[in-house]
Amino acid sequence: MRDNRYQPLTSSLSLYLLYTKKMGGPVIHIFILFCAVGFTFCSNPQLFAENELIANYSHRNLPSVPKSLPSLTAVLDLSYNEISVLLNSDFNSLSKLKVLNVSNNKISWLDTGVLKFNKDLEYLDLSNNSLWNISGTFTEGLRHLDLSFNSFKTLSVCKEFGNMLQLEFLGLSAEKIQKLDFKEVATLQLHTVILTITDRLDYEQGSLQMLKTEKLHIVFPMKEVDPQFVMYDAFKTSEILELTNIFYSWSYEDFWSSFSYVVNHNSSVHSLTLNNVGLPWTTLVVVVQAVWHSSIEYFTMSEVNLLPWITRVPFDYSNTLMKAFTIEHVHVKVFEFDQNVVYFLFSEMMIPSMTIKDANMVHMLCPTKPSLFTYLDFSNNELTDDIFEGCGTLVLLETLILQQNKLYKLSKASAMTAQMKSLRNLDISQNTLQYEDGEDCYWSESIITLNLSSADVDESVFKCIPVNVKTLDLHNNQISTVPVRIAKLKALEELNLASNRLIDLPDCSLFPSLAILYVDLNSIQTPSSDFLQNCKNVSAINAGNNPFQCDCNLRDFIYREKQSAEDIAGWPDSYRCEYPDDVKGTLLKDFHLAEISCNTVILLVVVFIVILVVVISVLSLCKVLDLPWYLKMMWQWTKTKHRINTVHRNPPEIHKNLVYHAFISYSQQDSIWVKSYLIPNLEKGDGSVQICQHERNFVPGRSIIENIINCIEKSYKSIFVLSPNFIQSEWCHYELYFAHHRLFTESSDNLILVLLEPIPQYLIPSKYYKLKALMAQRTYLEWPKEKRKHGLFWANLRAAINVSLSTPEETCSLNC
Template identity: 55%
Template structure:
């Protein structure tokens, strides 16, 4: 990872320029992630700091007071690739100073006090790609045989006060170099010296005063690209024009650059005329200062030129009037060249050519052009690219009208203006327009009602668009749409853009892009949607899954995609947010809930069937109804309602014993003991359950004749159930268990848990098999039911008796009235 010492102040502009020069001139890269940068510029140092980190790869010591460099200063920096020592006071270099820096690629010693260099000091750094020795105090261009070993050198900066042919011999073979010559203090020049050079590019700073044309004549044929800086037209302009005229159609130079020059308008026109019929194909004039006045327009034949491109950038005019007409800008509009750039020159209008022009590329950025530019201009039939950014355009409809007559216009850039569009304004775009840049304007949603129908690349970033109206025209051919830095709250409706492949919506107000938007934008291959205030809830789940699955096509994923809401996940990367399918999918959640409930109900149903719970619920309901009736009855009335001494519950299979032994031995025939028997005492018309409960309520005791047959009878179990409930609800000892036959525990079903409990906890009478013991048995049984009962009311008189025996249904209590089953009251 790239490291910069924390104690070091921010990188200066000089250091940035240094890195830029590395990129441009030496084909090396700017600092990479593996570079270790140490910066000590502007620290008033008079010595190289000691103990520099051995891993340092880039070291900046510029703008200090260093005067002497020792051989040990950089001996520990074996990984050093860049060293900036510019703007110091260095007078000389030690012969072994770079002995341990064989990996050095970039060395800047410009703007020092060097008068000479020991060539042996360079023999250890033969991998140099960039070497700047300009702006020192060299008298002559130093010559070293070591230059023959610099096979990778791409940039060489030199300066001298004397130029001689012999001193340039050592570098003449470096034909691919970019050579910079600072000759502002030149005192002597040997004619023909610069002609030995054969370079790709020669950048020369001319002397302040030029005495003759020798140096100008020589530089006009030394390289393919020639840059002349710091030139001022006074008396020397004649020398320049004369030298420019020597550039013929067969000359080597093809690109001519004037940088930081001061001329009159007449001189500028003469420069144009001088190069018009030469070998120059590209003329660039940067940082132009115009002085004097504009003369009357002088006709000039612009035909048959080799010039293909003219660029004038950053000009300042001290001319406040002209003698026109016509306007001086007509000089530019009438030029018969393909490419014209006129940038940052305060131009307020560009005159339409008077006849069909061959302009294919026009760059008029950073001027003061208004909506009137190119209106009703039909003489730009071949124009393909028009750049009008950073001007004063205000109406989008006027811009569209401006393009309507340009039948070959493909690319238009009107960004960084003040463009607006109101509904109802007429728009007439060129049908050939493919690329349109409308960024950084004041355009709103209505803009989509005024767009070229065949556009393929549309840039609308940094405007005031909140959504795309549903009524817009369909842009069938649109492939790339940039809506970054707007006010969008939802992804655009891609149904209007059937060919859309690239979409930029970063830095908007997107909270939760809907799944519907993602579905209709399935054809979009590349999307950039980072730096939005995402709300990380279930509505964002589809977008997160889509981002994970398409990470290669989502630009800056995942580092630019973070949650903004809610607060507990603010700052969390979207890829790290966990949103389960269950919590976000209502259908899945409902299915799980219903499935769980169905499972629970199924389990309950199985348990109910297994434990015979329906029977218990039925009995509880009947018992509840009975208890409600009892609560509404006076307790004294309940005691008065006792009619029977005992109620007998038995299985039908045991009815012979009951009728032959039990009842006769209890009643004795004298009426002193009243036994409730269902066959004679149940009231017709009432339900079986109600009869059972009434008999239990009107009987002092309940006698249960227990046998294996008893446990097989459902109705016997009902009667036992009710009797057991009475035992607990009335706190009465009303149950008498008579064991007719032994009952093994394993024969008792699990649902008869009450019977098991009663047999385990209560004393029961066991029917003796020996006759001699039966007298005591009957005595005990009669004694247990011996009680004085109140006289019965008329209502209690038996309505009917049933003495018929029924031998069917062996597994039920004996009752012949209903289902041939015997019912007994249960306490």
Template identity: 50%
Template sequence: MTKGNELIFRNFVLLATFTGGVITQFSNENIFVVDMSKVGLTHVPKDLSPKMEVLDMSQNYITELYLSDLRYLPGLKVLKLSHNKIWCLDFSIFKFNRKLEYLDLSHNQLKNISCHLIPNLKHLDLSFNDFEAPPICEELGNLTELTFLGLSASRLQLDLMPIAFLHLECLFLELGHYYMKENERKSLQILNTKALHFVFHPNSLFSIQANISVKALECLQLTNIKLNDINCQVLMEFLSELTRGPNFLNFTITHIEITWKCLVRVFEFLWSKPIEYLNIYNLTIVEKISKEHIIYPRTALKAVKIELVTNRVFLFSQTALYTVFSEMNVMSLTISDTHFIHMLCPKVPSTFTFLNFTHNVFTDSVFQNCYTLVKLETLILKKNKLKGLLKVGLMTKGMLSLKTLDVSGNSIEYNRQDGNCTWVGSIMLLNLSSNMLTDSVFRCLPLNIKVLDLHKNRIRSIPNDVNNLEALEELNVASNALTILPGCGTFSSLSVLTIDSNSISKPAADFFQTCPKIRSIKAGNNPFQCTCELREFIQRVDQASRTVVEGWPDSYKCDYPESSKGTPLKDFHVSQLSCNPALLMATIVGIMLVVAIAMTILCVYFDVPWYLRMVFQWTQTRHRARNIHLEELQRNLQFHAFISYSEHDSAWVKNELLPNLEKEDIQVCLHERNFVPGKSIVENIINCIEKSYKSIFVLSPHFVQSEWCHYELYFAHHNLFHEGSDNLILILLEPILQDCIPNKYHKLRSLMAQRTYLEWPKEKNKHGLFWANIRAVFNVKLTLETERDMEIQI
């Protein structure tokens, strides 16, 4: 795709894909594009949209174009038909395409064209066809909007005059099949084009003899030049008129095969021309390399660039080769991809301010003890064979103006045992990336450096005892093995830090505090451990400006723990509580206190302690009952319970206690119905207590005042110790204050202090649990004969 078409295609967005090949539609606002290249077309499709503005049918098998192919595309602006098999073309087929501006018919088989041209054409490419003479006609001179014209011819004719007054940006002439009659010399005038590009046959010696005058020429490019010592003068004569103009700035040669002697002569010729930039790409040196005497005159040249040199001479003098380049009196010299093994130091103080020797095989011996590069500001030695950092430092010793040094892509190492490094003090930018440097490199750096690139090395940490690089503003340590995000303790001026693709798992939370001048940090693609230690760093990043943290949040993801792997750091949240043990403990204690207080309040409100005591008493009673043998209980028993109460509490006994006990078949002994007449009260009390499984005492303030109740309690308590059983049941009907119990009733005072009693609840919803506790005591079935009961009663 040519440059003009690239501009049109650059912003197109894919809309749809059709069947029958890779056919895509694009749309950008009002531009409608269809790409039908490389789909095997033999003719123009009939179903094209009339809205189409750009149509690409390059690299197909189309042989002819017809009026009907394009007449229904009135809005067509760009048409690409390069690399087809079109052999004949009548421009009248475009009479309905009045908006056509860009037409590419290069790399076809055209021999003849008509001249019914479209007046709005700006780009017309007819190069790489089979024209014998340039297809120039009078109508071509009327294309006042034309800026690019590509032509193809096998011979030059004077009929270029119709285009002599066009204001072209570029004229492209493909002369691959050019031939010239013997002693034929042409004079051509192409007055107004800024760029002129000639393409010749790649395997033929350069033989064009023509005087071509271009008044406004700024850039000249020659492609496929083959020269030997004999026809070397032909090229220089060809260039004489072209390189004379006052606006001529840029001369480029691509794919040139030349002898060393001819190359030196070409340099001598161009050095006196008003050229500012000389570019040579894909240079092949043939035959031999011998010493050539050359003295460079004062020149307008500013920069010489030579890229991709192939040397077919295997035995030659290194001095002869390198002297030609080292003595050039230009400011900028680039010699890259040449496999040169060395470069000489200039013999006298040089004008070089920029040297670029990328992708050669220079060793540590280059520029050692060189004191003539005093004006050199930038030195690039990328992708060479440099090995010692100490040697690199010594190389700069005499380069008093050096500011930028790029030695990336070598095999440079440094051990502290090598000695102290010596650098020129003017270096501000140092690129040591893609080498074999370790942590010790920080002890061998220029003190005044501002920009340092150390990415793709073997650095594991930044030592604490490094030299204070107070001027350092930018540091790139990406793609190393760093495990800690360094602070700015020794880099007080650091403002840009690149540390992505390392092994950093826990960045220091105080990084932004130690680096107050930081304005850009790139730390993504590291194996972050998403734990509490990362929490504060994430907060700091969120607080920082998004322009400070580059790549956030897409390249910042968790690597550990496994459950969080791949989670963006911005989505990783952990509470401050879980990350602060002291705060967590204080919170737990606080919560427990609140819960305890709440439970206490709830227990008091719902009378939970009463329920708990009753359940505990029921459980204890059941436990004791299971441990007493049934035969022992039934031996002398007649009643389940003897009830002792005050007369003042008789109503409760008869209305509440008795009904609930007797409905459960519990035999109850009451003094008013079970005392034997004729016996004393004390004898009856003792007799009833001994013949009852349990003794129930209904306690109340009235009970305390009853002397007989006290006797009953005394005898029951005596029976408790005598029999070794637990036969007392204390029911607290009403509260009794300890101070209200007379001192003489110490038995009652002791029992209430030591034994658990059942409280009669006032609330009806609690009565069920109270009676369940009473019934749990009486699990013994009385099996006494009825006759025996009657005898005892008589």
């Protein structure tokens, strides 16, 4: 099983490439940020393959390098442990190793032979150990080597660096620095050199000038040390200079008074940074004044501690090359002083850019004359709404950052910008801002970017927005909706409404030019369809991490997201169903609903088609199987059984003269069917059914009419076998007449019509109007041609004549 300390590099490594050019040749400065390891370094963009690993053993209190490291390890972080010795066996199996960080341990001596098998090693950090000696030669492929913050007495180790032609970053430390030590390094074209020196420094003047580097960073000790010759050489060594731990000392007061000479005498520096500065106000002004008249264009002071006594000091603002001045993280150790002394110094600087951050500044004076400021950053201070009130001298200002101050009224913030005719970018985020209906807003019409994030504003803020703004950042506020009744922001192209309380996407008709929209981390469940119709110009959107309601209303939104996934930030991992519970956690890209379940028209069409198919199928089946006939026969049988049951429950008084179950009337031409099928299937030969047939039951000697009447009256039912032959028989007509007469005189249901063959209506003579009426009013049984239907036919017919009768006393024998 793979240890969870190892991760594929592609998942935890972010590359940031910065290409710079120096002396006509490209220099690659590549910063690689390790999320899992937690340190930065310079390296090659082609450094890692997908199957190589990062091993993070930082902050584990390890006394030695772990054993059995995976052979594919490319990055190994062993920083902040208790390792004192590196052995040959520690790294000989790591042939893929490219980055090794062993900083902040207890290593005092190193034999570079422990790395002889690591030919691909490019980054090695041994800083903050106790190294006093190194033996052997480092691999020639190193690009980053950091030996700073160690205990070297001299820099003799530098003699071994002459063949490291790919080296870009070099960190050194020593008590004694001399030119000879840098002789071999002087041939290298370095990008960055960091040098840490001790309070026992023995420095040979001119040593640093042997180096060829773009950036030089010198870390002075926290104790007093004479910085004169080191600084003098530092200003001649590189274009970018960073000095850390700059403290005022009475012992070297003359140095600070002559600092202008140090900075200006043949200086090659154009960017200067001073870190961890502790100076009195007057000395700080001397330093700023010296830099002001030097070749330095970019000056930064960080972690500044102002020592007591702040008084006004003359300052010459003329003749400067400075483009940007930055002072940040200021700690004032003076409780009572004239703050205007400080503000005036900075407000009158005629330079393009100034930054004063985290300085507890409560106010800033408006320049007394038209200023050259184009960029001002006063973030993380104590500035109030009175800042630059009525100021009309910032006519060239393009960017103003007042982030994280104590601004309160949005209307006053807008009035502050009214006279800034060139202002394009305004950041007043992380203030507690309010806007009340009726307040007037007078924004500069030149503002195109406004940052109001984390300002605790609600939807009323839309009533106080610059009309020409193109980029509007309102993330992390209390906005629940975008009001419809606001002035259209016709120029707005990018809108950030992330981390608010939105329950729906905004109406893009208010922002006709909107192209980029951020609405992630809100409360949007079902984006409205209006958004998809009105926001066709939106080419990029981030709507992730919302509690989506996955139903039909979301289908169009999901379809759009899938179609333009390359323009969707966070897709698909940040887009998941929250409701209903059965699909909670499902990625939107994996959520599917059939078109039929969401489109009512299609659903109705499909239902209609299904019903139509079923009806047609049933009708076809009925036609094939003759189902109507069966249903008709079953209905007849059911009615007959019901009648019989009723009779059995309430038996009527049957006429004593009824001796036959049925009298059969038929044409002589149909006698074969009657004798061969009808009579045998009704009588069954068991005597239970008595059929009156004229050939055997008419009484001789009586007239035919008399026999017909007599047999009909003595029979429970009269069965008429209808066919085209029937209507041609005169006697059959008489029999039908007498039976029909009995039907009305006795109100008895005694007629059964059996249709042996179909009889077209036009064949029935008019004199047979009774037959027409009976066939139109009464249900008749049809003789089925299919043999499989015969059983049901006989069952129905037998049920119709089923009744208990007495034995007949006489019989009929006359022909019909």
